[in-house]
Amino acid sequence: MVFEIRTARPEDAVGIARVWAAAMPQLVKTARAIELELKHGESREVLIAVDGADVVGYANIYLPPADAEAPRVRVTIQVPPEYRKRGIGSALTTAITKRCAELGAGRLLVVVGDDSQTFATKRGFTIGRRMSHSAADLTAAREPVAPPQGLRVATYDELDPRQLYDAEVQVRDDDPSGLSGGPAYEEWVRTSWSNPDNRYDLSVAVLDGDRVLSFVTTTADPDRKMIWSNLTGTIPAARGRGLAKVVKSVALARSRDAGFTVASTGNDAANEPMLAVNRWLGYQETGGAWTAEKAL
Secondary structure (H helix, E strand, O other): OOOEEEEOOHHHHHHHHHHHHHHOOOOOOOHHHHHHHHHHOOOEEEEEEEEOOEEEEEEEEEOOOOOOOOOEEEEEEEOOHHHOOOOHHHHHHHHHHHHHHHOOOOEEEEEEEHHHHHHHHHOOOEEEEEEEEEEEEHHHOOOOOOOOOOOEEEEHHHOOHHHHHHHHHHHHOOOOOOOOOOOOHHHHHHHHHOOOOEOHHHOEEEEEOOEEEEEEEEEEEOOOOEEEEEEEEEOHHHOOOOHHHHHHHHHHHHHHHOOOOEEEEEEEOOOHHHHHHHHHHOOEEEEEEEEEEEEO
16 A cells, blocks of 8 residues: 555545544544535644545644643544554654644644554553443433423524533533633634534523523434434533433434434543433443543
């Protein structure tokens, strides 16, 4: 195999989607969504490995703020199982590491699968937090839980995007894994809120008046009859009231009624409150991954 590493272009979206489907089949990440990210995203740099016309590997950098001093920079590296042990992952890791050093990064943060820990440690990464992947049979989904008195449930098609963004920022900035970062509002609207994989009718929030307290963003693949809970969160001031159980139970019941049969999600394995909600909803662990860090 003769491959090269280059910057990704929007026309690479179909090939990149195939990489994600092979490497992480539990995700919902279609070519349409990837093309949108490549056209309108400004907070990532994306590299791919190509063998002729085939995309055989993927990597990205979540760009740090320009004024950040020696920041920890999150990166992603994915190689389909059939193309591993051919030097593709090593070449992408080298290219990403070099670029992050040019950007002034002090540390790298990546997620590696259970079967890729050795690959990471041989390249100077230290394994950190465990992440779990889980799935639930939607044909057995529970009926929705009602919100506490005085609060209301709404789907995303009833919300202004700013309402969700204000809540999401509080949640992602509070994530101990460091994996829930995101772009500024304008880019977030173009690439996250407008993601064509989103199902606004299956994404649910609990509100106090017009303020979003808890939410779950649902992406869906109708061809596979599968949904992915892209982010579930409750703002710090509203935690301990069972709101995550409300939004997820409503989202899963609506997804069941829309004809979907499988729900998948990922969680920090130390996030016991969310894991308890998922167990109650019928999720069972299907695999795992680990965060890994490296000093530059």
